[in-house]
Amino acid sequence: MIITQKKPIEEVMAMVGDAKTVAIVGCNSCATACQTGGQPQIDELTKVLEAAGKKVVATTICDYCCMNLGVKSKMKAINAANPDVVVCMSCGDGVQCVAKNANNKPVYPSNNTMYLGEAVRFGVWEESCRFCGQCVLGSTGAICPITQCAKSLVNGPCGGQKNGKCEVNPENPCAWIKIYERLNATGELDKLSKTREDKGYGDFAYPRTISLRGK
């Protein structure tokens, strides 16, 4: 899921500025799981805004703030309340989608969008994929070298590991040792013998659009 972190409340309040009425949009998906955009966080923000003399005129939670059709219908009630500004408590994608449907009212993010990660246990999320667009997991023991190696090395390790830990952050294991161990365990060490074809970045100029509907 997309991992988000709350911005410092001062930063959110500075964006809201002297607006008098505010609407809040939460997200029932990743941001709820990350405890950054679910009902408890909406309630919490409401209290802070009200303590600062603002009026919270409407709140809603979209199933997914990143799905335009659902957001469009949820935003009807928000727009009907005619707030001065909207605070969106989702990832950056959700904020942009909500803004498209906010009748030209300013929409501000309450979160920082961090990465695509895995909830390894309750309240702990590890970064796991950097959307490289050409997944190599099939030859790396389903451990992502792009993300888990601090240099995104695809042909094996640098010389920098010390006692199996990464030179960049000694709290992290060296991804390539993990890859080696997994491939050793699955009997696939031969997958490391071939240098990976360099695909380059030519096809990754952003923003990109993927459509199943043809051009």
Added chain:
Amino acid sequence: MSILKEALESGKFGVTAEMAPPKGYDFAEQMEAAEVLKGKVHAVNVTDMQSACLKATGLGLCIKLKQAGVEPILQMTGRDRNRMALMGDALAAAGFGIDTMLALTGDHPVVGDCRDSKPVYDLDSVGILKMLTKMEETGCDCGGNEIAGGAPKFYKGASVTPLYDPMFLQVNKLRQKVEAGAMYIQTQGIFDLDVLKRFLEEVDKAGIKTHIMAGIIPLKGAGGAKYMNENVPGIAVPQEMIDKLAAAAAEGKEKGIKGLPAKLGMEMAAEMIAKIKDEKLCDGVHVMAIGAEKNVPTILDLAGVSV
């Protein structure tokens, strides 16, 4: 033709030293060292912001060395330069007659002194070597466009860390580097010949054929050796050596003689070089004196090595 290539391929014992550009724009110290090294080594590696600490660009010092009559080896890392910048540097280097290079991954900016710098890593060491090899083979740049006047040729090198667990990963990557076009390999500093021998056995077993130059770091004292053991990956100075250095320091203090540990460090380095040469373990040595380049000729003399 690359002087290092000539030496290694004609079966001579290759000798290289290493130098860092200044953190500034006064190259006087480097040029003094160059005068001392001239004629004593085949070539001198110029580091590419080693340890991710900002220095003048290596190409600058390479040009200065070349003009002073010392063969430079341009170290290239993928940390700060994407493929265009690397290839542009290669062309500029060739324009100054620089024909020997060494590819490295590069230490990450967060471990250096400009930690907000964006890490690039468009290409890793294998990728850099492959790109240059392809350039030479096709006469084209990294976008497949013809290079005016044809592509320059480089004697390409890479590095390896013999003390590495699991060894499989280092040997596997070494093989990829050689397949990608590396023609000589310099190792991380060696302090224990058994470590080197074990590594060379693995290289042999893997059927990798290349010229390997053993990395030699002259120790300056017990403190520095301990520091390297704790902080520099792939380095393990045996306790016995550290004890001897400490004893030399104590002796110096007692007798009021300065520099005994450094002198001993040079002797130990020389002994290591002589053994490597006499036992024909490697095709050469790469001496990393880390700021004390002017000592390199003395060490080579002690080892009985000349170019």
